[in-house]
Amino acid sequence: MKTIKVNLGKRSYPIWIDHGLLRRVPELLGPRTGHQWVIVTQATVRNLYAHKLTELLKSSGIDVSTIIIPEGEEAKSLSEVESIYEQLLELNCDRSTLLVALGGGVVGDVTGFVAATYLRGVDYLQVPTTLLAMVDSAIGGKTGVNLPQGKNLVGAFYQPIGVVVDPELLQSLPRRDVISAMGEILKYGAIRDRDFFEKLRQNMDSLLSLEDEEVLLKAIVRCCEIKADVVSHDEQESDLRRILNFGHTIGHALETVAGYGILQHGEAVAYGMIAAGQISHELGYLNQQDHELLVSTLRKLPLPKLPDLNPEVVLEAIGHDKKVKAGRLHFVVLEGLGNAIVTDEVSDERIMNVIKDGIFQH
Numbered sequence: 443m444k445t446i447k448v449n450l451g452k453r454s455y456p457i458w459i460d461h462g463l464l465r466r467v468p469e470l471l472g473p474r475t476g477h478q479w480v481i482v483t484q485a486t487v488r489n490l491y492a493h494k495l496t497e498l499l500k501s502s503g504i505d506v507s508t509i510i511i512p513e514g515e516e517a518k519s520l521s522e523v524e525s526i527y528e529q530l531l532e533l534n535c536d537r538s539t540l541l542v543a544l545g546g547g548v549v550g551d552v553t554g555f556v557a558a559t560y561l562r563g564v565d566y567l568q569v570p571t572t573l574l575a576m577v578d579s580a581i582g583g584k585t586g587v588n589l590p591q592g593k594n595l596v597g598a599f600y601q602p603i604g605v606v607v608d609p610e611l612l613q614s615l616p617r618r619d620v621i622s623a624m625g626e627i628l629k630y631g632a633i634r635d636r637d638f639f640e641k642l643r644q645n646m647d648s649l650l651s652l653e654d655e656e657v658l659l660k661a662i663v664r665c666c667e668i669k670a671d672v673v674s675h676d677e678q679e680s681d682l683r684r685i686l687n688f689g690h691t692i693g694h695a696l697e698t699v700a701g702y703g704i705l706q707h708g709e710a711v712a713y714g715m716i717a718a719g720q721i722s723h724e725l726g727y728l729n730q731q732d733h734e735l736l737v738s739t740l741r742k743l744p745l746p747k748l749p750d751l752n753p754e755v756v757l758e759a760i761g762h763d764k765k766v767k768a769g770r771l772h773f774v775v776l777e778g779l780g781n782a783i784v785t786d787e788v789s790d791e792r793i794m795n796v797i798k799d800g801i802f803q804h
């Protein structure tokens with residue numbers, strides 16, 4: 443088993459990674475086993491894994507209940523949060539209750555927010571079941587829900603007590619979710635570790651098919667190390683943590699304009715990285731060779747074709763993002779492959795030209 447620590451003083455916690463770890467949850471959480479546990483999950487994941495986890499916890503003498511939230515982004519809402527509070531009260535949950543977020547990013551974000559606020563805060567454990575959640579959303583303590591006006595507009599930084607990563611759970615994951623997560627995985631290499639990026643390039647097919655357990659495990663471990671390191675140095679995204687947004691400024695806008703469901707998050711980020719790579723190259727930060735390596739690798743991902751998008755509308759969506767972030771566009775560029783920096787020198791015009799250039803077409 444690999445253990446990576448997120449170093450945040452008193453709020454430090456481990457990320458445990460290994461095949462078959464779900465079976466070892468009671469052992470990993472030893473001292474907590476006397477308390478009441480509540481698993482928050484979705485119907486699909488309940489049928490696949492929550493029943494198994496419940497049986498296991500019960501046989502370890504743990505009082506365990508399950509709360510089911512709807513599938514999809516709609517579950518990240520204040521009304522769903524309220525419904526979870528009510529169910530926790532009905533179950534007589536007090537401040538010693540442990541919440542377990544068993545699912546993807548949606549379950550993790552909602553459960554984390556409930557944990558941050560129910561009775562002014564209870565502990566929660568992240569047990570991610572999607573590849574995206576394993577390498578990204580389950581780590582770092584960003585919790586929250588959406589408002590009708592936009593995504594993730596309400597939330598809190600609230601760290602879990604631990605993250606249990608069991609890649610065996612991915613065998614049931616639809617292939618498209620794997621491809622989408624690969625966008626984020628490549629991002630880690632691009633912003634922080636060139637060697638890792640090259641290894642991902644070499645092993646892309648094996649990773650996408652999940653066929654080689656060791657290659658997959660190593661990739662997940664490296665992503666978790668990078669995210670843990672960045673978060674340990676900048677928990678609340680003042681500066682360094684912003685590099686994790688590489689590809690996200692344009693990616694988010696594409697995701698919104700295409701309409702949710704057309705592009706998955708990681709797919710949009712992959713397109714966003716192609717654009718951000720072009721901008722990095724134009725500004726003289728990324729040389730020709732690195733730029734080609736970045737783009738040709740991203741193009742190996744089987745991404746869906748982008749619908750015809752009006753560049754003006756995409757720029758408007760970026761503008762909205764900017765307003766939300768106090769008027770400044772912090773754009774992440776690569777100063778060489780494997781090293782990201784944040785700059786505010788990227789103009790709207792430059793972004794517009796890149797989108798107009800049709801660089802997204804295969």
Ligand SMILES: NC(=O)c1ccc[n+]([C@@H]2O[C@H](COP(=O)([O-])OP(=O)(O)OC[C@H]3O[C@@H](n4cnc5c(N)ncnc54)[C@H](O)[C@@H]3O)[C@@H](O)[C@H]2O)c1
Nearest residue numbers: 484486513546547548549571572574575579584611614615
């Ligand atoms: N907090 C953060 O730092 C952070 C970072 C990135 C993304 N996010 C959020 O994460 C969310 C997206 O997360 P996601 O991509 O994991 O999607 P998701 O949580 O919607 O999960 C996708 C679907 O897969 C199903 N599923 C989950 N695990 C499965 C498994 N092992 N086998 C079969 N089906 C399974 C789920 O039931 C769900 O319907 C977004 O809301 C995004 O805003 C948060």
Ligand SMILES: [Zn+2]
Nearest residue numbers: 626690707711
């Ligand atoms: Zn992302």
